[in-house]
Amino acid sequence: MEQDPIDCINFEEEKNIHYTQGQSPEPSLREYFYYIDHQGMVSVRNHTTDKKFLVFFFKKLKMNTTNRYPEFPYLSLCGRERNFVRCDDCPLVFTHVIKTITTSGTTENRLCYGHAGDLLSVKFEPERVHMSPETGRVYHPAPTAVGSIGLVQSKLAIEFSKYFRFDNGEHNSPTHFTWDMTSYTLQTDWYDAIKEMTTQTV
Structure with missing residues (x-):
């Protein structure tokens, strides 16, 4: 998705990361740099709302395993474009729940x-919803x-919080979550395991 070339975005200036939007490090290749905020909005200079682009962008999104711009942990390859991505928390931010017929x-x-x-959606697993007692943010498994x-968007997280039960006290993560008239015992091992693995690889 072409944007007007501009110098590095404000949120990178303090980190001394230098790039130009649309730069071409080699023939027929362009590089763009995106930021995803805690509400899940994708932006270069302004928020991007083109659904066709967003679907393609997220379906191609993966961990950045190249040696270029490691400060951008994610990469979306779109044809001859490399889209490097940073985020406030997680690149996938869940915004709402839908019912579908399988x-x-x-x-x-x-x-x-x-x-x-x-x-764009993943199967909702109510028993694996996790709320961090440190930040109050709510998470769910992603690809x-x-x-x-x-990350669960704050508006949806507030809705979820109405159905949490805290058997271990409200200063700890919730123990149960009720959804569609079913009470689930919450599983946090998946979240803890991923965080531990991430810490070990840093």
């Missing part, structure tokens, strides 16, 4: 992300390609 005819809840309407953890 091929077998059953109803399935799904969590949507990326501000692309209902076009492994983007680090396996997604």
Whole structure:
């Protein structure tokens, strides 16, 4: 997605990361640099709301394993464009829940992300919702390609919080979550395991 070439964005200036939007390090290749905020909005200079672009962008999003711009942990390859990505917390931010009908005819809840309407989603697993007692932020599993953890947008997290139960006290993570009239015992091992693995690889 072409943008007007500009110097490094404000949130990078303090870190002394130098780049130009649309720079061409080699023929027929351009590089762009994106930021995803805690609400899941993708931006270069302004927020991007083109759903067609967002679907393609997120479907191609993965960990940045190149040696270029390691300060940008994620990369989305779109044809002849390299889109380097940083984020406030997690690159996937879940915004709302939808009900879909599976091929077998059953109803399935799904969590949507990326501000692309209902076009991007993962299966909603209520028993794996996790709230951090330190920050109050709420998380849910995400695809492994983007680090396996997604952030729940604050508006949806507030809605979820109405259905949390804190058997270990409100200064700890919730122990139960009620969704669709079903009470789930919350599993936090998945979140702890991923965070521990991430710490070990840093």
